[in-house]
Amino acid sequence: MDWTAFAISLQLASATTLLLVPAGIWLARLLAWRHFPGRSVVEGIVALPLVLPPTVLGYYLLVAFSRDSLIGRLYEDATGQTLAFSFSGLLLASLVYSLPFAVQPLLRAFEAIPPRLREAAWCSGLGGWQTFWRIELPLAWPGILSAAVLTFAHTLGEFGVVLMVGGNIPGETRTLAISIYDKTQAFDDAAAGAMSLTLLAFALVTVSVVYAVERRRRVPKTVGRLA
Amino acid sequence: MSRGLEVSLEQAAPIPLAAEFRCPHGQLLALVGPSGSGKSTILRCIAGLQRSAVGRVACAGSLLFDTATGVDLPPQQRRVGMVFQDYALFPHLSALDNVRLVLRDLPEPERDARARSWLARTRVAGLEGRRPEQLSGGEQQRVALARALARNPSMLLLDEPFSAVDQVTRHRLRLELADLARDLEVPIVLVTHDLDEASMLADQICVLRHGRTLQQGAPDEVLARPVSAEVARLIDTRNIHQALVAAHAPDGAWSELSWGARTLRTGHVPAFAVGARVAWCVAATNVLLVPDHARREDGENGFDTRVIGLLRGGALTQAVLKCSGAPGLLLHMTLPTRVARRHALEVGRALRVSLPREGIHVMPPPEEASSRHD
Numbered sequence: 001m002d003w004t005a006f007a008i009s010l011q012l013a014s015a016t017t018l019l020l021v022p023a024g025i026w027l028a029r030l031l032a033w034r035h036f037p038g039r040s041v042v043e044g045i046v047a048l049p050l051v052l053p054p055t056v057l058g059y060y061l062l063v064a065f066s067r068d069s070l071i072g073r074l075y076e077d078a079t080g081q082t083l084a085f086s087f088s089g090l091l092l093a094s095l096v097y098s099l100p101f102a103v104q105p106l107l108r109a110f111e112a113i114p115p116r117l118r119e120a121a122w123c124s125g126l127g128g129w130q131t132f133w134r135i136e137l138p139l140a141w142p143g144i145l146s147a148a149v150l151t152f153a154h155t156l157g158e159f160g161v162v163l164m165v166g167g168n169i170p171g172e173t174r175t176l177a178i179s180i181y182d183k184t185q186a187f188d189d190a191a192a193g194a195m196s197l198t199l200l201a202f203a204l205v206t207v208s209v210v211y212a213v214e215r216r217r218r219v220p221k222t223v224g225r226l227a
Numbered sequence: 228m229s230r231g232l233e234v235s236l237e238q239a240a241p242i243p244l245a246a247e248f249r250c251p252h253g254q255l256l257a258l259v260g261p262s263g264s265g266k267s268t269i270l271r272c273i274a275g276l277q278r279s280a281v282g283r284v285a286c287a288g289s290l291l292f293d294t295a296t297g298v299d300l301p302p303q304q305r306r307v308g309m310v311f312q313d314y315a316l317f318p319h320l321s322a323l324d325n326v327r328l329v330l331r332d333l334p335e336p337e338r339d340a341r342a343r344s345w346l347a348r349t350r351v352a353g354l355e356g357r358r359p360e361q362l363s364g365g366e367q368q369r370v371a372l373a374r375a376l377a378r379n380p381s382m383l384l385l386d387e388p389f390s391a392v393d394q395v396t397r398h399r400l401r402l403e404l405a406d407l408a409r410d411l412e413v414p415i416v417l418v419t420h421d422l423d424e425a426s427m428l429a430d431q432i433c434v435l436r437h438g439r440t441l442q443q444g445a446p447d448e449v450l451a452r453p454v455s456a457e458v459a460r461l462i463d464t465r466n467i468h469q470a471l472v473a474a475h476a477p478d479g480a481w482s483e484l485s486w487g488a489r490t491l492r493t494g495h496v497p498a499f500a501v502g503a504r505v506a507w508c509v510a511a512t513n514v515l516l517v518p519d520h521a522r523r524e525d526g527e528n529g530f531d532t533r534v535i536g537l538l539r540g541g542a543l544t545q546a547v548l549k550c551s552g553a554p555g556l557l558l559h560m561t562l563p564t565r566v567a568r569r570h571a572l573e574v575g576r577a578l579r580v581s582l583p584r585e586g587i588h589v590m591p592p593p594e595e596a597s598s599r600h601d
Binding site: 119 | 274275309315319378
């Protein structure tokens with residue numbers, strides 16, 4: 001078992017989840033309730049990592065991280081380091097490839113809140129933030145939990161993009177998935193098996209949790225019927 | 228600026244609006260009109276949930292919306308008590324918490340007591356701990372009303388509040404609202420497409436079509452004296468006909484209309500010149516049955532008719548009558564079912580009816596080409 005790789009994977013998945021869920025909530029609310037020009041394009045971009053081969057995504061991220069691109073140059077000027085083959089670069093790539101796994105459940109959760117409830121909150125004197133905290137969040141929490149679990153699990157298991165963008169630097173960018181590949185190549189079946197079993201067990205638990213949460217997510221009958 | 232509610236809204240799209248009305252302090256105004264007449268849009272504009280292109284909304288001396296001066300208060304600052312058509316109770320909160328949420332500014336013990344007292348006042352005491360899904364439609368409506376009133380609003384807006392409940396509950400809720408409205412010192416605006424409901428509950432009704440206010444007045448006044456054939460049709464006046472002014476009495480006691488080959492005597496209507504085309508209407512309840520044993524000259528504007536349609540309800544019976552010798556001339560009559568039974572009303576029966584002149588209302592003729600012609 002490669003505990004360093006395990007730790008990197010956990011760090012990457014935790015940081016991605018912590019950053020992506022709040023950003024996903026903002027984006028999902030925007031997509032659920034606002035009509036603006038180019039909305040379909042934004043929805044398309046969000047869903048793109050689901051259909052794009054990880055190598056294609058990885059390639060474009062590498063291009064974006066190079067010194068020839070604005071992002072890469074700005075980051076390098078600010079930190080003196082390159083984004084490619086670094087943990088920061090890996091984190092940025094994770095935010096992109098896990099985006100649909102965060103936004104899709106959040107979008108479904110916020111779309112399920114009848115607009116009338118938000119209006120009732122405003123007419124009851126609740127401001128935008130109070131409406132969000134007291135009405136939207138409690139109603140959308142199963143979707144938020146699903147988004148967090150799926151983002152965490154998907155980041156933990158991603159291989160293609162991680163290899164393209166992060167390479168295989170021990171203690172920096174070598175995640176559990178990369179380590180499994182490494183061990184298999186080196187015929188270390190015991191280590192590869194242990195790590196694979198860990199990821200399998202984790203994936204099974206998370207998917208089961210998501211299904212359980214989805215079942216509880218149904219908005220109470222009265223609202224669904226009357227809205 | 229008055230203490231009541233003053234509304235003036237105008238826009239061409241997306242929903243055309245040309246609405247202007249007032250609701251005095253402590254009175255209930257019903258906005259009535261067919262589906263799509265802009266009733267709910269107007270209510271949402273008053274609440275600040277929607278904006279009209281041009282307009283002004285003022286209540287209790289405060290300007291809430293005014294395109295001329297750029298005033299546009301958000302819904303939170305309008306002190307509006309709103310009951311939505313589907314009640315829009317917060318499904319994750321108990322009935323008590325739904326009301327308590329509105330009272331956030333009060334200290335905890337007072338908040339609780341006040342919320343409970345409003346729930347008691349709207350007759351849902353004992354159900355404080357239940358969530359909306361555990362409440363019946365009527366109970367949800369009462370909780371929604373308690374939530375709207377708990378905010379101590381400067382106006383109460385009710386968007387078809389009785390449409391999602393059964394008839395028995397609706398009747399009970401209407402009585403409760405009428406009770407409550409008597410004690411409330413704020414303007415109340417009720418949106419409904421049910422004219423009976425409007426006449427039962429409202430001090431004033433305002434008739435709307437395509438976002439345009441056509442007439443505002445006391446229910447009896449609007450029902451008896453619609454300003455136009457369009458309003459008459461919207462308030463479900465069945466006997467709307469066209470005629471020509473034939474004569475005015477020199478002493479101003481009456482006017483006469485030529486309706487087909489018949490002459491109708493009406494109240495004096497000097498506003499319409501002799502020879503002018505007019506519309507006239509009479510409520511179906513003002514078409515009076517002349518008993519068989521009465522003399523033929525009994526009753527004013529007597530007509531020999533034949534019953535061609537009959538609809539017996541519980542308390543009231545509706546009959547369609549064809550005027551003898553004039554195939555196109557039809558009259559609708561509503562009478563108590565016991566009277567209909569006593570006179571053995573049935574299809575095919577010959578019947579003499581009279582139209583008392585005070586029941587006949589004369590209006591300008593309809594403008595549309597599609598209007599009814601006799």
